[in-house]
Amino acid sequence: METFQSLLAKKLSSALAAAGLPDAGELTPATDPRFGDYQTNAALVLGKQRAENPREVAKKIVGHLDVNDLCEPPAVAGPGFINFTLLPGAVAEKTASIWGDERLGVAETESPRRIVIDFGSPNVAKPMHVGHIRSTVLGDALARIAKFLGHEVIRDNHIGDWGTQFGMVIYGWKNLLDQRALQQNPLAEIVRIYKETNTLAVSDPQVREACRQELVKLQAGDKENIDLWNECVAFSMQDFEHVYELLDIHYDIQCGESFYNDRLPGVVERLLKSGIAEVSQGAVVVFFRDIPELADKPCIIRKRDGGFNYATTDIATVDYRLDDLKADTVWYVVGAPQTLHFKQIFEIARRQGYQADLRHITFGSILGEDRKLMKTRSGENVPLRELLEEACRRARKIVEEKNPDLSDAEKTDVAQKIGMGSVKYADLSQYRMTDYVFSWEKMLSLQGNTAPYLQNAYVRIRSIFRKAGESAPKIDKLILGDSAEINLAKRLCQFAETVPQILNDFRPSILANYLFELANNFHTFYEACPVLKSEEPARSSRLALCDLTAQVLYRGLDLLGIKAPEKM
């Protein structure tokens, strides 16, 4: 289904051709309602190229524009913009056709790809904390959106379940473990022994060496250590699963770092043989001498002591995703501090001949109150689980106040949808690159531009249909009289223009902002236009408008991983 934007863009192209002008500029939504609904700067661009008065060029273009079926006569404005204002009749027709469309007007991609999305990736032996929320929620939303647009998506949780820290965990387990504490709160006890061992290792070389030995035994397949490791992983996974359950986030595969252990020697061997890697100071290293920004930043793939590291694992991971999973695209939803690391990994992949599209999708950090990056060792991290449970509690309290008549089960359900929605929306509604200082206030806010504002619009519509006791009657064309109706309908038509844009720069915030505007248009409509009490044919038309709004809200929220309750 064509959007207004694509229809008008085509008509503009025809007009330019008819006027003997080359294609130029672009046709975009108007920046301000007073300029109409869409605008083009074609005349400004052409005026510059041809050294002509842009307004004259604009008039010439307008003379060839045939848009009478869609818009009022296009207006030349300002320095030479051409503005388009949609006719209510055209909007009414388009809205009705979207209403009848399962995809709500959103076209599927013309170039579907197989995308592995690497997101979340918590570390075993460390509880998930607020710092994990961005990757997890952002990655999940991108996965939902990519899938909706027609891509094949494989969600992969690249769990940090292997590496140096396990030497310490195992040493701690053997020497410092408190069995009773382990029974009460396994993960907390594992974290405790890990931290204590870490502290000991800093000051005591003997402990350090003992940890290294435990690690060597583990990596060599020692039965006792493997069993301990399995137990730690299992305890951690329980914690992760609880969080994923609350967030309703699920993975297709969970290939953690340990999954690649057997492949690491082969990776290093191959890179050495092909000349991509070389031995330097006893380690195996890849240099990027021909790339200025990486020239003095080599990538170590095997340590002097023969051990493998993060980079080795990630190279093996690229192989697996491209060769075994047959992905043509991989999105790494991982924080900005790892920019250099991924530049190196991607360059190594390229040197091996891989052509796949590998993207590091970065995002800003959540900072502590000191404006410093939150770090596990600092000990002041808010556990994610605690944050999520607090969100539900706060939402629950407000549900009790606002709607005491709901049953207990309903209250619990609604509180979870609102609480989880708020946490997700707080993150997704802002530009992914900006850092922000963590605050309960921010994450759990339920006022203003927040999930409940959008959810409430949906709830109000569901309430109308409950009261009506009927679903919206099927009609071919809406009747748009009040300006609030027209604005709402126009907004509904924009859904199809908005969703595909998100993946241009991986910005779910575009969708979040759209949904906020939509909810705002709906609330305004709701105040201005009675639905059930209006006369036919307005009544049927308004019911249709409500029904479509509910569908778009529901679908849009779903793409962000947010649920819409029936009541609240």
Added chain:
RNA sequence: GUUCCCGUAGUUCAACGGAUAGAACGGAGGUUUCCUAAACCUUAAAUGUGGGUUCGAUUCCCGCCGGGAACGCCA
């Protein structure tokens, strides 16, 4: 030191190079015999700094100031 990210109302955030920089919270004022007032309406308030490119710069380029991050054996 090198490289990367970020500086917008009191606060938290918006604005593919577009026209008079939008919201939300907080502040001030108003709306409910009517479909959920978790709503609606009115109102005051901002682009760190100096240049440059452009018809047009919050956006692109250069310098400075301020905040953060990464940079050979952690992941």
